[in-house]
């Protein structure tokens with residue numbers, strides 16, 4: 321946790337940003353396996369690497385580049401204007417990075433995530449040292465109905481909460497080895513990607529991949545929310561934030577690949593956990609971005625209208641907390657954002673690589 325974010329936290333207003341990531345209230349919002357990657361869309365990958373070792377493609381899918389309509393005229397204002405965008409081909413992890421994959425990274429590198437780092441009192445003059453403890457933000461549903469304009473009610477900063485203790489001390493990831501890792505910040509995600517020889521996807525790459533070849537559709541599987549009457553993504557069913565019918569089978573995270581893949585063979589591109597992207601967020605990105613391989617905003621220009629002046633990175637895909645009553649963050653065009661040092665119990669990531 322950085323000085324800026326923890327100062328925000330103790331100032332009592334950082335939670336607003338967290339909650340936005342949580343339920344999209346205001347924004348409206350792998351299992352790597354050992355199977356050789358397949359060309360998901362019928363075209364052979366352009367394996368133009370100089371090395372003959374393609375083992376890094378295990379658990380990845382080749383996404384043939386193409387042109388698509390990025391955004392949604394029926395979505396939030398930051399999803400407009402819809403633009404015709406072209407992305408070059410890239411490899412993408414079939415699944416979100418799992419707990420067992422992240423544990424391999426930790427064991428190999430000794431890396432300590434931001435949520436596990438105790439803030440240095442020297443960086444927080446005036447703060448009660450006893451309050452400066454390592455931890456992360458966990459969803460805690462209230463027992464009854466609550467006003468939906470008070471995010472503090474369902475988010476709690478839990479000392480000791482981290483990727484390996486998702487609900488705080490006493491919790492662990494046993495039995496959740498195949499679930500997506502959570503409580504990872506953007507900085508943690510890029511460290512993992514570097515270790516794996518990969519990178520985070522750009523927002524345009526992510527949306528192109530999420531659509532799975534279905535251009536301009538509401539969902540990554542088409543226009544019907546529950547095709548054949550079945551839920552095909554892990555989101556929230558019921559009255560948020562205290563009633564979850566779990567019609568999709570899961571209250572929190574689900575094992576990656578529980579639901580059918582999209583047209584490109586990718587799983588969980590909708591729901592389960594939000595996924596970090598490489599881009600800096602700005603609500604007006606689409607109006608000016610280049611037509612080919614857009615890279616998003618800049619740190620200087622990044623802004624969130626709800627928290628002006630705080631640069632944020634893009635997140636995509638929605639999570640198990642996306643309630644359809646006021647959040648459709650699991651749509652492929654929906655955008656989310658958070659400060660790069662932020663970690664929560666419903667945010668993870670997946671990696672990509674070009675060659």
Ligand SMILES: [Ca+2]
Pocket residue numbers: 554555556557566567568569570571572640
């Ligand atoms: Ca669910």
